[in-house]
Amino acid sequence: MAIAAELSAKAAIGVELPIFAINVEGFGYGSSLNADGTRNPWCTNNRLMLFNLGRTQAFPLELACGWAAGADLPMPPIYAFRKEFLAGTIIKPDRKVPAVVHISECAFEHPSVTREIILAEEAKLWFYCSLVYLDFMQTRHEARFCWRRDEITGGRFLPDPTPAYNQKT
Numbered sequence: 001m002a003i004a005a006e007l008s009a010k011a012a013i014g015v016e017l018p019i020f021a022i023n024v025e026g027f028g029y030g031s032s033l034n035a036d037g038t039r040n041p042w043c044t045n046n047r048l049m050l051f052n053l054g055r056t057q058a059f060p061l062e063l064a065c066g067w068a069a070g071a072d073l074p075m076p077p078i079y080a081f082r083k084e085f086l087a088g089t090i091i092k093p094d095r096k097v098p099a100v101v102h103i104s105e106c107a108f109e110h111p112s113v114t115r116e117i118i119l120a121e122e123a124k125l126w127f128y129c130s131l132v133y134l135d136f137m138q139t140r141h142e143a144r145f146c147w148r149r150d151e152i153t154g155g156r157f158l159p160d161p162t163p164a165y166n167q168k169t
Contacts, residue, residue, distance in 0.1 A: 017135050018058035018093065020143045023049040024127060024157045026104070027149070029115045041115065043067075044107040045127060049098035052091045059134040060085040063101055067108035068126045069118070077128060077144070077165055081106040091133070118151060125149040127157060128165050142169045 026046025031039040045065075052058055064079035083103060091099040110125075117123045128146040135141060146165030147157035160166075 016055045017141070018052045018054035018056060018091065018133065020058070020131060020145075021051040021053055022129065022131070022145050023051075023098070024147055025049060027155070027157070040109055042107050042109045043115075043125070044104060046102065046104045048101045048103060048129065050091055050101060050131070051095060051098045052093045053095055054093050056093060056136045058091040059138075060089055060091055060099075060131060061134065061140075062130075062132045063103070064130045064132075065103060065106045066128050067110075068128070069108070069110050070123050073126055073128075073146070073160075073162055073165065075164060077130070077146075079128075079130060118149065121152075126160060128160075142167065144168070 024045055025048070027043065028046070029041070029043050031041045034040050048063070050060075062085065063083045065081040065083075066077060066079045068074055068078075081103070083101070083106075108127075118125050126146060126148050128144070130142055130144045132140065132142050144165055144167045146160040146162055148160040150156055150158045
């Protein structure tokens with residue numbers, strides 16, 4: 001009886017939790033000039049659009065991001081960039097108005113994987129992130145997302161279903 005009551009309480013809380021969807025926007029390729037005159041290719045995203053599709057507010061703590069290029073994703077995920085949210089930040093439930101997180105400082109240098117190699121489909125390019133937040137009960141959660149860059153369809157990021165990169169707690 002006690003187990004059934006506990007499961008019922010968890011289910012009642014679970015339907016109220018935030019549910020996140022994230023769009024990647026502002027992607028760009030570029031390069032910088034090194035002191036020795038060689039070029040260093042890089043790519044970046046300017047922002048993420050976070051949509052809270054759930055019923056209650058979320059209180060974000062940290063956003064971690066990473067990039068990978070090559071044949072496979074690294075296991076486990078490696079998050080090279082971290083951005084902490086200011087205390088009191090709230091992501092309200094709204095399907096139409098996203099929370100915008102600017103991450104232009106999350107650049108990926110890729111000296112061995114150039115845009116031409118990605119365009120020729122000789123290597124894949126992934127962008128992934130982890131959002132850590134508190135729910136209305138002050139319980140800590142993590143939502144992970146992963147996308148693969150698809151240059152053939154106009155340079156869009158398509159969801160990549162790799163389990164280690166798409167966990168939700």
